[in-house]
Amino acid sequence: MPDPTLLGLCGSLRRDSWNRKLMAAARDAFGPAQFVEGDLRLPLFDEDLEAQGMPAEVQHLKEQVRAADAVVIACPEYNKNPPGVLKNALDWLSRDGQPWEGKPVAIMSATAGRSGGERTQSALRLMLVPFQPDLLNGPEVLIASPAKIFDDTGQITDPVASKLLDSLMQKLRDRV
Numbered sequence: 001m002p003d004p005t006l007l008g009l010c011g012s013l014r015r016d017s018w019n020r021k022l023m024a025a026a027r028d029a030f031g032p033a034q035f036v037e038g039d040l041r042l043p044l045f046d047e048d049l050e051a052q053g054m055p056a057e058v059q060h061l062k063e064q065v066r067a068a069d070a071v072v073i074a075c076p077e078y079n080k081n082p083p084g085v086l087k088n089a090l091d092w093l094s095r096d097g098q099p100w101e102g103k104p105v106a107i108m109s110a111t112a113g114r115s116g117g118e119r120t121q122s123a124l125r126l127m128l129v130p131f132q133p134d135l136l137n138g139p140e141v142l143i144a145s146p147a148k149i150f151d152d153t154g155q156i157t158d159p160v161a162s163k164l165l166d167s168l169m170q171k172l173r174d175r176v
Helices: 018-030 047-051 056-067 084-093 118-131 159-175
Strands: 005-010 034-037 070-074 104-111 141-144
Touching: 005 018, 005 056, 018 034, 018 070, 018 104, 018 141, 018 159, 056 084, 070 159, 084 118, 104 118, 104 159, 141 159
Parallel strands: 005 034, 005 070, 070 104, 104 141
Antiparallel strands: none
């Protein structure tokens, strides 16, 4: 059997964000796979725009979700919620078909706040309910104070965080 396709979605657009580093660590912990990163730089959801035809970048992301064997979402917490770019992507992906149904999905977060993104994960789980994915419930990977957890090369140095991530990714791999 060929290696599974793992789609990564990062709720932060910043190139060197903690969540992009967390997504890369998750990719490595998942093991052999074809890794694809979805681009969340999408136009704002607008039914008038949709009426003109699904934007190509939205259609591409939808096809990536559909083709993936599993999805990992690394999401920061902005004002106690997932950032708008992720919510916008979910709004677009809710249109014209259901690419998430039954798809194994793991979520994780890294944020400067002391909760490690617990609120963003709670809100994101609620947002994903209508999509009916196979959403893993744990272990929760909540990285607080990521500057203390990642080294200069983006590797996780905290053994507890590393163990939780390894366990979550093994669980995700087992669902594929």
